[in-house]
Amino acid sequence: MLDKDLQSIQEARTLIQQAKQAQKKLAEMSQLEIDRIVKAMADAAYSNRERLAKLAAEETGFGLWKDKIVKNSFASVGVYESIKDMKTVGVLNENKTENIVEVAVPVGVISALVPSTNPTSTVIYKALIALKAGNAIVFSPHPGALNCILEATKVIREAAEQAGCPQGAIAAMTVPSLQGTETLMKHKDVSLILATGGSPMVKAAYSSGTPAIGVGPGNGPAFIDQSASIPKAVKRIIESKTFDNGTICASEQSVVVEECKKDEVIKEFEKQGAYFLSSEESAKLEKFIMRANGSMNPAIVGKSVQHIADLAGLTVPTQTKVLIAHETQVGMKVPYSREKLAPILAFYVEKDWMKAMDRCIEILMNEGAGHTMTVHSEREEVIRHFQLNVPVSRLLVNTPGTLGGIGATTNLAPALTLGCGAIGKGSTSDNVSPLNLMNIRRVAYGFKELEDIRPTETPKAEVQEPQKELNNDLIEQIVQEVLSKLTTK
Known part of the structure; x- marks a missing residue:
């Protein structure tokens, strides 16, 4: 055989x-x-x-x-x-x-x-x-x-x-x-x-x-600006993160909010079926997100909240749609800050939108550079700053990350291969x-000959003696010379 x-x-x-x-x-x-x-x-x-x-x-x-x-x-x-x-x-x-x-x-x-x-x-x-x-x-x-x-x-x-x-x-x-x-x-x-x-x-x-x-890996954060419709933003994020249990790499991996909207956003997430883990519960689940070699644990990929909770020994409400852990750190050894192809989100709170943008950049540069992130905002100046500074190939505004990134809820080219560009070590930033x-x-037809493009020598200009500037003293001198010659004759 x-x-x-x-x-x-x-x-x-x-x-x-x-x-x-x-x-x-x-x-x-x-x-x-x-x-x-x-x-x-x-x-x-x-x-x-x-x-x-x-x-x-x-x-x-x-x-x-x-x-x-x-x-x-x-x-x-x-x-x-x-x-x-x-x-x-x-x-x-x-x-x-x-x-x-x-x-x-x-x-x-x-x-x-x-x-x-x-x-x-x-x-x-x-x-x-x-x-x-x-x-x-x-x-x-x-x-x-x-x-x-x-x-x-x-x-x-x-x-x-x-x-x-x-x-x-x-x-x-x-x-x-x-x-x-x-x-x-x-x-x-x-x-x-x-x-x-x-x-x-x-x-x-x-x-x-x-x-x-x-x-490259997707690790897109979702920023909720203070001007956003909080209920709509939360709805989009939950729908995106739970779609096919989070197996599309354009799905949101973290939520970043401004301090002034923290309580309102948490309340809305809980209202729509999210469960915020306590510090003890977060520590338990954290051990199951990554393997010892730093790669994502396949035991959680594409699994339901209940399956993941059972795996980690957690008790969560029956109708829970997504698990959320408070986080303040970013790094390859910080599991919640990385890509999680499962209904699990990290939750960051920042002082203002500028600090939030810095945090999103930090998350992406740690993992997910060149891929996708979402912004929920009605302030064009905020959106403009994100589009000029965030290292992604797809910045999605007021739409779910999963379906927006692949072009289902946006007018991007419909695709299931999403390029990450040079910053993501890829050969294209396109939706392929x-x-x-x-x-x-x-096929290019010639329209010039060599002599048409060869530089020609510029003829040298004739050198002329500089002219003396006429002034009263010079005029007086000329007049005296003329009179002197006439007298002599």
Whole structure:
């Protein structure tokens, strides 16, 4: 019997080779043919949204299947609607004035890492944007979500092939392993890696030698300004943090408030179902947020409040929606200040909005730089200061972080891969779309010759003797000289 790692490596090589051949055929297709395939994929994914959501929740134990239906719908219909009219094949633009023609060029074969937190929705989304740009895609599933990822891949692959997609253009590894994934990332015929997953995997993608688009950890704070509607702000934060039990990385991780609104905000959170931990309870739960190596504890990821409370030996009200801990510190060894993909929030109180902004920056620079944060405010001058100073790629105003960041409640490009830019050690700050998965060939016609651009020598100006300035003394001298000459004659 073949060793599992060897099987995985060989499977990766085979799928890449098949994808390479399929991509050559995709590159010859018209925009109409590509769009027909993408539409069929989106329709099939949407039709299977509930079944795939239940499979994902059952297999991973993360999140809520009803919320996963929303994510699958968003990844199919939401993403499709945003890209359906996008020009991605052939000539994109022809500027007759400047004599420049822009042509779309697919990158080729894409390897895509799929996390266990958002497995089926990520497959749907990445396949749609890859095929829309004329690329083939091979998925590397998280082992903890293998079956639902394979099923999601099967659904969209069959629909795509029925619509004319070449076989091999959409595939997933059935024997995932670190060695197989490494092969998938480093293979010479893979042109780009779409990396969504834990920080070590994303770092490995960037270190592979293959161009990569990855995401950093989300650790977005939510600032509630004194001018905000407190009930609305709290509602948005709770809805966002509890959506699929907090498994989307754009979800809020901390709440920062001004001292003058502290009591009002706490009261509103409690009114809407939040439970503030005592110092003793906070210390108990803190031990379960991070593992000894500093990584997030998978035992709390995507779990319900009750499950987390039982794990930590806490007794909380039955209807509690989110657990909140008072915090004053920020650091890699301060669990509440870090990313928590679960219904747990840190709560910071600052003197004023300027101190609050400083705290948000401190949180983000510790973890989550370049990702997302939210501001709830009606003061434009406050919002302006945040947008000019906070190190994020998405500053969301008066909207839930989870749904606003992915473009569901904002007009950002609908996406489940959110770039973190250079400050987040990423290659883009975009919500990743088909435009990030193709190159643009520019055809430029000449309109100058060498002699037109060579500097010419400026002729030297003739040197003239400086003229003497006329004044009364000089005039008198000239007159005397003239008279003297006349007298002599």
